[in-house]
Amino acid sequence: MFADIDECKYPETYTCHGKCLNTIGDYECKCPLGMRGDGKRGCSGFGIITIIISVVVGVVGVLLLLIGGWWLYKITEKRKSIKLKQKFFRQNGGLLLQQQLSSSDQGISKTKVFSSEELETATDGFNVNRILGQGGQGTVYKGMLADGVIVAVKRSLSVDQTHLTTNVQGTHGYLDPEYFWSSQYTDKSDVYSFGVVLAELLTRQKAILTNESQERKNLAAHFVLLMEENRIFDIVDAQIKEHCPKEDVIGVANIAMRCLNLNGKKRPTMKQVTSELERIIQLSQKKDVQQNNEEADQSITAEVISARDDASTSITCSSFQVDQALSSSDVEPLVPFKTW
Known part of the structure; x- marks a missing residue:
């Protein structure tokens, strides 16, 4: 008889890479769960704890990716919503509304603009x-x-x-902003629309501008903004700047700006607009006539000097040649009258 030894108590002597189990005269060594092989020689594979940790890390990683993707989606949608609101704000005369609210002489300093969410809350969801x-x-x-x-x-x-x-879409860009508030067309609404037409004529652009990024904005609002910044010639058509007097362009631009006033009471009447435009045309024609006369006088003077240089020493002949030159001179306007 010999005494049985518990080999599991002596791991230095009896190697076990797993779970040690003592038997009579020997011992067993089982590999950890999830691993395989002979525990006395070594186990291969991954342990259950390693697997659990890997699974947990993977799940957490997927959750983080989903949360990150959802967060980026919400930010992108929010930015799109903000840009869309800004786009509609500009298209529907928002810049003109801001101009009216910021003007101290408009008498509406207590005006407040409500958001669609505030109005929906106030009406219980338009109940x-x-x-x-x-x-x-x-x-x-x-x-x-x-x-x-x-x-x-x-x-x-x-x-x-x-x-x-x-x-409304059919007149978009020409519609009086006051119509959105009062839902009423007046004579001054026609004046506003005519102001848009004047802006179109000066700029040769449509009432609704579309830039390279396909973003649309209101010509009237852009026109008024440039007028306030004294940069109206940034938008005036190149041919108009080249062929029309600067003071005439500024005069018509000022009329257009008065027509585009957000306060209908401060817009001129169509009769006043017509009178102002006729005055600009008449002044322009007077300047053209004066310029033509000056050029014609210079032409006659040049002909007289040329006739004197070519005349003979005979006073009678010289006089005849000069008289003949003057009588045969057919003075034509060098520059045709401009019309606006």
Whole structure:
């Protein structure tokens, strides 16, 4: 009889790379879960803990990628939304509205512009129970602001997707901004539209500009902005700058700017516009006549001097030649009258 030894207690002597199990006269060594081979000689493969860690790391990595992708998507969508709002803001006369709000002489310093979210909240999501009335220009809702003030909110027909959308699109760029607030056309609305036409004539551009990036903006707003910055010739057509007097261009541009005033009461009447344009034309024609006369006088003087140089010593002959030159001179305007 011999005493059994517990080999598992002597790992230095009895090698085991896994789980040691004592047996009578010997011992067993099992590889860890997930690994294979003889535990006494060595195990191969990955242990369960290693596998679990790998799986956890992989799952966390995928989650981080998903969260990062979702975050980038939200940022991209938010930027697109901001750019789209800015685009619509410019297209619908937003720059002109800013000009009106910032002008101290407009008498609207207390005017506040509400966002679509604020109006939707005030009307409880444009609840049908809040409808005060409906008309040819839109639906009026009863609203309550955050400070408790009761207001009437008008939702235009273009938002309600009705036939008015087509009508407004047909005049987009020429439409009086006051129409969006009052839904009423007046004589001064025609003046505004004529101001857009004058801007088109001076710039030879359409009422809605489209740049290289296909971004659209309002010609009237851009025209007024350049006028305020004294940079109107940055947009005036090259041929007009070349062939038309600078003061005439500035005069017509000033008329156009007055027609594009956001405050309809401060726009001139069409009669005043016509009178101003006629005055510019008459002044331009007077300048042309004066210039033509000066050039004609210079031409006659040159002919007289030439006749004197070529005349004989006879006073009678010289006089005849000069008289003949003067009588036969057919003076024509050198520059035709300009018309605007």
